[in-house]
Amino acid sequence: MNRQLFATVYKELRQRRWAILSYCLIALAFMWMYMSIFPSFQKESAKFNELLEAYPKALLEAFNIKDLQISTVEGYIAAEHFSFVWPIMVILLMLSTAGQAIAGEIERGTMAIMLSLPISRVKIFFSKYLAGLVMLAVFCVFSILSIFPLASLIGLDVKTENIWLVALVSFLFGWVMLSAGMMVSSFAKERSTVYFTIGGTLLVMYVFNIVSGLIESAERLQYGSIFYYYMPSDALVKGEVDSLSIIVMAGTAIVCTIIGAIAFTRRDISV
Amino acid sequence: MVIAHVVELKKVTKAFGKKVAVDNVSIAIDKGEIFGFLGPNGAGKTTTIRCLMDFIRPTSGVVKLFGKELGDSDKTYKNRIGFLSADSVLYDNWTGQAHIDYVTRVRGIQQNAHELAQQFGLDLKAKVRHLSSGNKQKLGVILAIMHKPELLVLDEPTRGLDPILQQEIYAILKNFRKKGGAVMMSSHNLSEVEQVCDRIGIIKNGKMVASETINGVRQMKIHIVKATFGGTYDEKDFKLPNAEIIKAEKREIELHVKGNLNILLQRLSRYSVSDLEITHASLEDVFMRYYE
Numbered sequence: 248m249n250r251q252l253f254a255t256v257y258k259e260l261r262q263r264r265w266a267i268l269s270y271c272l273i274a275l276a277f278m279w280m281y282m283s284i285f286p287s288f289q290k291e292s293a294k295f296n297e298l299l300e301a302y303p304k305a306l307l308e309a310f311n312i313k314d315l316q317i318s319t320v321e322g323y324i325a326a327e328h329f330s331f332v333w334p335i336m337v338i339l340l341m342l343s344t345a346g347q348a349i350a351g352e353i354e355r356g357t358m359a360i361m362l363s364l365p366i367s368r369v370k371i372f373f374s375k376y377l378a379g380l381v382m383l384a385v386f387c388v389f390s391i392l393s394i395f396p397l398a399s400l401i402g403l404d405v406k407t408e409n410i411w412l413v414a415l416v417s418f419l420f421g422w423v424m425l426s427a428g429m430m431v432s433s434f435a436k437e438r439s440t441v442y443f444t445i446g447g448t449l450l451v452m453y454v455f456n457i458v459s460g461l462i463e464s465a466e467r468l469q470y471g472s473i474f475y476y477y478m479p480s481d482a483l484v485k486g487e488v489d490s491l492s493i494i495v496m497a498g499t500a501i502v503c504t505i506i507g508a509i510a511f512t513r514r515d516i517s518v
Numbered sequence: 519m520v521i522a523h524v525v526e527l528k529k530v531t532k533a534f535g536k537k538v539a540v541d542n543v544s545i546a547i548d549k550g551e552i553f554g555f556l557g558p559n560g561a562g563k564t565t566t567i568r569c570l571m572d573f574i575r576p577t578s579g580v581v582k583l584f585g586k587e588l589g590d591s592d593k594t595y596k597n598r599i600g601f602l603s604a605d606s607v608l609y610d611n612w613t614g615q616a617h618i619d620y621v622t623r624v625r626g627i628q629q630n631a632h633e634l635a636q637q638f639g640l641d642l643k644a645k646v647r648h649l650s651s652g653n654k655q656k657l658g659v660i661l662a663i664m665h666k667p668e669l670l671v672l673d674e675p676t677r678g679l680d681p682i683l684q685q686e687i688y689a690i691l692k693n694f695r696k697k698g699g700a701v702m703m704s705s706h707n708l709s710e711v712e713q714v715c716d717r718i719g720i721i722k723n724g725k726m727v728a729s730e731t732i733n734g735v736r737q738m739k740i741h742i743v744k745a746t747f748g749g750t751y752d753e754k755d756f757k758l759p760n761a762e763i764i765k766a767e768k769r770e771i772e773l774h775v776k777g778n779l780n781i782l783l784q785r786l787s788r789y790s791v792s793d794l795e796i797t798h799a800s801l802e803d804v805f806m807r808y809y810e
Contacts, residue, residue, distance in 0.1 A: 250623065250624070250626055251623075251624045251626075254620060254623035254624050255624070257623075258620050261616075262609070262611075355607060356603065356605060356607030357607055357608065357609055359573070359601070359603045359607060360607075360608070360609075360617075360621070360661075362571065362572070362573050363571060363596060363599070363601035364593075364596055364621065364624045364625060365593045365594050365595070365596040365597045365624065365625060366593060366596075366624055367592075367593050513575075515568075515573070515574035515575060516568075516573045516574065517568060517573065517574060518568075518573060518603065518607070
């Protein structure tokens, strides 16, 4: 009965097509802007390096900016794009997708259409989930893999392997956001519950990450933050990905997905 | 061989925390029968329908459709059901055609949507957000019946429709019954229920307080009796076990009498009656008695 699954994946993608298109274009525009600015920035990079060195190391680490070589295109993109703008964009995209997928349909009452059709709840959940993954993949292609054509257009050399690595790490981060969002959405009646719950949790995790860098005794808090495991600069600059990060992010995504699927299958849906 | 009911709810109870929304409700609907489900807002009609559609799970009791208990995995039975929710909520930014396409893809069976759209005069190319509430309801009805189901579950199917279209829906339902289809419909509209349904169930505070055939309800023979006397009368004479005094004035009395009129007529004969009017109560009056 894959017909039902793919029909629903298509429906979800069709509904979110303008959102994904705008996110992709904005991300592409950002990347194009950074890549275009880089040659002139590179000339002044010594001054910027000096400026960055003046900041406390812990503060830079809190923003995932460490061991940077902003004189290289990889280091520059890691600092400018992947330490702040990209995570914000993917969090917004994935949470809005997950929030709309289940809680949004319950809130509007349209879930009744799906529930009255011969498609199981597990399939409804995973078709929406799959659509979210497709959106994430498309966003990653536009926002990360676009580095290749843009670099060649501007005449910059990039480390191919490192770009693929950061794409992997970033996809994993987006996957965690989607899975956590879908999990909360499976329990919720309104989209706002998803946004506030995950938004609040991420804020706390972000604070954990900063505090653990600034206060030695609070160092362990970093392990409770997803931002500790999301290390795009290591991937981009050094070409390294910590296997623990992969395990934690993939594990979190899988656990959230299983909880979400079970909750959605068992819950009452008053539509 | 015992033929299974199309719909069978056995002692279904649904509680939300301490609040019992549906309490020990049992309903059976057979082929070729239209069952009207009546009750005021908050009585438990929609909760019962949600249990039937497997949107929510009963706290206790059994829900069977086509002789089988509702299961988690196999949902193919839903191809045999047409459902219309109370508010007919649709995707605002989709056209009617997009709705039909999606439902057709998931159901994977032949539909007669365009024929119905033509019959209802509905433009399937218009986006739902541009449709009037009546046209949205039309689309909801088309989505519910286009795959020729065996059971229709309709939550207030004619809400927002003009009288001409209401009559069309009634005709569709009667035709559906003629072909052996079963219908469970909730309604506030008593004349609609009287016109279309074979049987009614009345739910009050989550409990089924009555389940009668329409003919049975009509035969309950509630009479409205209005008597005008030549002189004064003693109200106590009319306090009868099967009668309720609705209005008592100096020389006039109005009563609702259930069943036999003999005792009342005996009492009336004690007085000089200058005018007497006896009429059958409407279905609405019968219905309202369950809520007193």
